[in-house]
Amino acid sequence: xxxxxxxxxxxxxxxxxxxxxxxxxxxxxxxxxxxxxxxxxxxxxxxxxxxxxxxxxxxxxxxxxxxxxxxxxxxxxxxxxxxxxxxxxxxxxxxxxxxxxxxxxxxxxxxxxxxxxxxxxxxxxxxxxxxxxxxxxxxxxxxxxxxxxxxxxxxxxxxxxxxxxxxxxxxxxxxxxxxxxxxxxxxxxxxxxxxxxxxxxxxxxxxxxxxxxxxxxxxxxxxxxxxxxxxxxxxxxxxxxxxxxxxxxxxxxxxxxxx
Amino acid sequence: xxxxxxxxxxxxxxxxxxxxxxxxxxxxxxxxxxxxxxxxxxxxxxxxxxxxxxxxxxxxxxxxxxxxxxxxxxxxxxxxxxxxxxxxxxxxxxxxxxxxxxxxxxxxxxxxxxxxxxxxxxxxxxxxxxxxxxxxxxxxxxxxxxxxxxxxxxxxxxxxxxxxxxxxxxxxxxxxxxxxxxxxxxxxxxxxxxxxxxxxxxxxxxxxxxxxxxxxxxxxxxxxxxxxxxxxxxxxxxx
Numbered sequence: 020x021x022x023x024x025x026x027x028x029x030x031x032x033x034x035x036x037x038x039x040x041x042x043x044x045x046x047x048x049x050x051x052x053x054x055x056x057x058x059x060x061x062x063x064x065x066x067x068x069x070x071x072x073x074x075x076x077x078x079x080x081x082x083x084x085x086x087x088x089x090x091x092x093x094x095x096x097x098x099x100x101x102x103x104x105x106x107x108x109x110x111x112x113x114x115x116x117x118x119x120x121x122x123x124x125x126x127x128x129x130x131x132x133x134x135x136x137x138x139x140x141x142x143x144x145x146x147x148x149x150x151x152x153x154x155x156x157x158x159x160x161x162x163x164x165x166x167x168x169x170x171x172x173x174x175x176x177x178x179x180x181x182x183x184x185x186x187x188x189x190x191x192x193x194x195x196x197x198x199x200x201x202x203x204x205x206x207x208x209x210x211x212x213x214x215x216x217x218x219x220x221x222x223x224x225x226x227x228x229x230x231x232x233x234x235x236x237x238x239x240x241x242x243x244x245x246x247x248x249x250x251x252x253x254x255x256x257x258x259x260x261x262x263x264x265x266x267x268x269x270x271x272x273x274x275x276x277x278x
Numbered sequence: 279x280x281x282x283x284x285x286x287x288x289x290x291x292x293x294x295x296x297x298x299x300x301x302x303x304x305x306x307x308x309x310x311x312x313x314x315x316x317x318x319x320x321x322x323x324x325x326x327x328x329x330x331x332x333x334x335x336x337x338x339x340x341x342x343x344x345x346x347x348x349x350x351x352x353x354x355x356x357x358x359x360x361x362x363x364x365x366x367x368x369x370x371x372x373x374x375x376x377x378x379x380x381x382x383x384x385x386x387x388x389x390x391x392x393x394x395x396x397x398x399x400x401x402x403x404x405x406x407x408x409x410x411x412x413x414x415x416x417x418x419x420x421x422x423x424x425x426x427x428x429x430x431x432x433x434x435x436x437x438x439x440x441x442x443x444x445x446x447x448x449x450x451x452x453x454x455x456x457x458x459x460x461x462x463x464x465x466x467x468x469x470x471x472x473x474x475x476x477x478x479x480x481x482x483x484x485x486x487x488x489x490x491x492x493x494x495x496x497x498x499x500x501x502x503x504x505x506x507x508x509x510x511x512x513x514x515x516x517x
Contacts, residue, residue: 026380030366037368104364107331108422111360112381113353273333275326275362 023114027122031096032129041130044088049137055080056141070149075234077145078159079227083199085134085163086170086223090195093127093171094188097178110274116266124171131167135160154239162226165251169222170195172258176265182276198223222254281340282307282430282461283328288337290323290485297323299485300337305463305478307342307429310456312476313465314507316515320485321465322361325434328463329358342429354382357428359419359436367408371399371418374407375425382426393421398447412439420448430461437468449475473507483515 035041059077062068068076097120100106109119142159146152173194177187201217202224218224229247232238241248285303289296298320305311315321326332328339330346330353339346342355366374375390394400397417402410410418416439423431436452437445445468452475456462466472472479473493480490489499493507500513 023381026377030377034366034368104362105366106364107360107362108358108364108378108419109381111329111331111353111356111358112378112426113350113383114381115349271333274331276332 022118024118024121024125027114027119028125028129031123031126035126035130040092041133044092044130045133045137048084048088048134051084052081052138052141056145059145070146071151071235074142074146074149074151074155075230077141078155078230078234081134081138081142081159082163082166082226082230083223085131085138086166086195086199088134089127089131089167090170090174090191091188092130093123093174094178094191095184096123096127097175098182098184098187101182102184107274116269120175120262120266123175127171128164128167131163135163151234151237154233158230158233158239158244161248162229162251165248165255166222166226169251169254169258172255172262176258176262179262179265179269195223202227220250220254222251225250280307281305282309282342283311283463284338284340285324285328286338286340288324288327288339289335290320290327290332291335292323296485298327298334301482301485301487303328303480303487305461307461308456308459309478310452310462310476311464312472312479313463313482314467314469314472314479314511315482319482319515321482322434324482325358325360325432325463325465329356329360329432331360354426355428356430356432357423357426358432359423359434360432361434363415363419365407365410365415365418368406370404370406371410371414371421372403374418375421378422378425384425389425393424396424396451397421398444413441413444416440417444417448420451424455428460430463431455432463434465435467436464437466437471445471469507469511479507481511481514488514 032041055077059068059073062073100109138159139156142156143152146155170191174187174191177190181187181190198221202221225247229244232244232247238244281304283303283305285301288298288301288303290298301324313321313324323332327334328341328346330349341352344351344355346352366377369377372390372394375393379389391400394403397420399414399417399421402414407415407418416436420436423433433452437448440448449471452462452464464472464476478490478492479496480487481496482488489496489510491499496507496510496514497505500510502510502513
């Protein structure tokens with residue numbers, strides 16, 4: 020008998036393919052990556068941008084686009100089961116909330132991996148001729164995965180509490196914006212104690228700083244990036260605790276809660 | 279007689295509204311049990327509590343001697359056609375049932391085909407659910423409720439949206455399932471249907487059971503020598 024979470028995972032993948040939803044995201048990402056890579060490579064040829072800077076900019080764009088798409092998709096996958104009234108039948112079957120969440124998580128994480136695979140040719144094209152390609156690909160995958168995991172946990176926790184895709188999406192996008200906007204500020208704007216503290220705990224800031232460390236400063240080992248990886252791992256743990264709390268609230272409230 | 283469903287002092291509030299009030303219910307194994315009540319009487323909330331979808335504020339529920347908290351055993355014992363009927367519209371009828379069969383760990387390849395045949399959807403098995411009529415969705419929901427060969431079947435308005443022939447087909451199917459020993463808990467607004475099918479009936483009003491028994495026992499409780507179930511219902515619920 021297949022694991023039940025596998026069934027939920029494969030259902031989500033099939034839905035992404037049958038309804039074209041998943042493919043549309045990949046096409047949108049591909050268009051954005053093509054456009055960005057073309058602009059960056061043109062600038063490089065004009066000697067306006069060195070290759071390390073180019074890779075750093077592209078990696079930031081890939082990760083922000085991927086995080087945005089995963090955030091939008093993950094905001095729907097759980098909440099729509101409640102909105103379309105399919106959750107009741109699903110939970111009447113011997114399906115635990117743990118298997119349900121795990122299946123949905125794997126589906127959203129698969130979308131991130133698919134987006135990464137779409138981005139690979141652009142990353143290889145822009146890093147051609149430099150020794151940075153393995154580190155570039157490796158760190159985008161590692162940092163992106165940690166960021167995506169943390170965001171999916173947070174979004175799923177909200178979905179279980181709100182049971183509404185609109186509310187989940189609005190709150191999640193606001194959080195993504197709140198993390199991304201300060202990360203795009205130049206370092207000269209982050210000199211005050213409060214700004215540096217926020218910067219140290221902001222997961223997006225840590226992703227960008229680690230990429231800067233790897234691609235611009237050539238600090239490519241994990242130990243050289245631990246100061247950035249550690250806050251990302253903490254972010255994942257905090258959001259996992261939030262998700263665990265939401266699951267316990269869900270169990271207490273029941274599949275259909277008080278109206 | 280062995281009890282299939284026991285609800286003891288079941289209570290549920292929605293804010294200040296008392297949806298179900300210390301409800302006592304005993305349904306025997308193999309019984310075709312009708313559950314009636316006016317709109318807002320608490321029927322759907324009761325069914326949702328009996329199937330583990332809504333947590334009661336107070337009270338205990340035993341289904342085939344399993345506590346309602348024993349979700350895994352309950353899920354394998356019961357089949358439910360709930361009031362909310364969401365479907366994955368992008369799947370075909372056969373794919374939809376196959377997905378639920380796998381959730382229950384059922385691997386026999388012909389089980390889905392047999393069920394589609396039983397509910398009269400064989401010809402539409404390869405159609406997307408989005409193209410199904412309301413009646414076809416109803417039949418598909420019923421097939422899903424039967425996928426795990428449950429010993430207790432909960433039905434909330436199972437013939438809603440069906441044409442007279444469809445209603446007849448579903449009634450015949452339910453009769454045959456009951457004759458095979460399945461306990462059926464049947465909630466409907468179609469009182470003729472309930473009086474034809476059910477061996478015992480409970481009438482719920484404002485969250486409380488106001489009468490329970492065979493049709494004759496209900497007549498006695500309503501102080502009526504004769505009359506249809508509709509007359510009894512109107513007398514007892516003051517609707």
